[in-house]
Amino acid sequence: MGNLIDILNELHLENQLTPDEIPNIDLYMDQVIQLFEHKFNESTRNEDEKVLTKTMINNYAKGKLLFPIKQKKYSKEHLLLISLIYQLKGTLSISDIKTTLEGINENIDEIDIDLFYKNYLDIAENNVIHFKEEVMSRMNKIKADTNELEHILYILSLVHMSNMYRKTAEKLVDQIISTQHITKTE
Template sequence: MEKLNELLDGLYLDNHLSIKEMPDLDLYMDQVIQLFESKFASSKRNEEEKILTKTMINNYAKGKLLFPIKNKKYSKDHLILISLIYQLKGALSIKDIKTALEHVNEKITNDNFNVDDLYEIYLYLSEYNREQFREDAHECASEVNRQVSLMENSDSDYLEQLLLAISFVNMSNYYRRAAERIVDEIGKGKETT
């Protein structure tokens, strides 16, 4: 289990951009990129991976995942949405993210919606989910270990790693598919209004 703890610690699952870390001043694109790169550097799989690029931000704006930018500057609300997009893009398509965030963008633009409250709840739930994930990961690893111990094989370490990776991917697929269904429901709700 020690290796599993090291693996989970190395994922930096608690790495989120807090409201306090977001400046109240509007930022230029390069400043936004620098903020995200510095905050999420430890979460990168390798040095070549980019957290955020100009092309990504431009695509988010062109794809209407973000409400319009004013004077080439990004507000705190934009930073919150970019942070949510960063999290969502690991599992959902850009089309699904647009569908999921469309109503929030409209509320920010038309209703002066305070997206800070939504983001604070997201951060709270992220912490809750992180703790739940750690518990579930340990339970899964225990079951994998139990099942591999029933096999007669000298390569048990490899088999445990393989089966644990497959189990994690399997669970990830379940959650992704459930999230896609929820986004589909959001899209249906939008069509009827």
């Protein structure tokens, strides 16, 4: 197995789109794709994996994961939401992402999306630090008869942790759904 520190560095976990990297002008879809490809290309698993495509963006818009686009141009707020969708789609279903972001989309004019997104970036940065520490600690405790079996135990451990985090996130989405249901019936 390769050096775990090298593997963690190859993941580019710190790679996030910051509000400062988004132009102060609205962008066309091709410009949005180019921005995301440039920013997240190193984070993909292989060269064939696309960060963002026209189809994905159109599906996000049709699925109401984004508030309406005006004149085929995407605002800074749209790009921040697309960045959040990019982060969420690795774990949550499109339906769960829609539920999670629905309140933001419905109240986009009343929310300080820049501040909200900066809070997310702070949390993400802290999560990366703790994740790396946790992975190193966990992997140092795993011992098996062969390197191959150790490698498989590493994978199983990470997948198990991932599943626990995903299930917890899904339960939190379910709470949003439950709250919305109560609000709509009142």
